[in-house]
Amino acid sequence: MTQTATTPGTQESLWSVALRSRDRRVTRQRLGVLAAVHAIPHATADDVAVAVRTDLPYITVQSVYVILADLTGIGLLRRIDTPHSPARYETRVGDNHHHAVCTGCGRIEDVDCAVGHAPCLTPDWSPGARQMTIEIAEVLYQGICDTCRTAAPSHP
Template sequence: MLTAIDAPARLRGAGLRVTTQRTAVLEALAETAHTAVDELHERVQTRIPGVALQTVHGIVNDLTSAGIAQRVSLPGATSALYEMARGDNHHHVQCVVCGRVEDVDCVVGAAPCLTPSHTHGMRVLEAAITFRGVCADCEQR
């Protein structure tokens, strides 16, 4: 388990109604890192048999909108991944062979980490960087 959380308190704090399904999805998300919705669905089904995949999708969208979770879109990934929102501007390193994803602290420290050469009149809110490589396990195969 990655992080033990008080799911009901986290939901209430974000202004979301506490339900058994939301609590189970949030707890499953806190126990994993960089998880696709179908994987969350499998984990939640062990706690709530019969919960629909669409229900888990809806809850993940609610958690993301409330700032509890965040979506991670990576190059070449078959689906978006989700993680607990950390309130920082961290990045990710992704193995191009097995798909393993790990967090990487911000390159410079302050968000946004990078300043674009031209903002085209936009106020930059964040920089999303994905480092891609080959993990040590895949390198040895």
């Protein structure tokens, strides 16, 4: 389910169908977490907890972590692990896109498939390696964003 422009009610209906199709009950907590991650791309669990608490003030951070793990496990969310940062989550799943991270400010941007077709990379296997069929390639680009480069003009 990739991210698309939809109205909140329509998106909630899509998530309800997706949850049911994966044998999950549709709960306010799950819908709240999905809505928060959708509204805040590349959100941390703490970001999600703060956003969900606007509608569900008594949800615990632990509950948010459990829901994030479950929704990631069933493929409704994608977990992004970047260096020097807590795990982040997004609703853009199933398209094998990549990420660029600014090493100055930590901003994360989506980068579409590097070659134009999934899984984007063909590995050059080491001698003696037990080869496998690659289904997903996770590429993490790291660099300096324009804002950070402008703020520190001495950076190469």
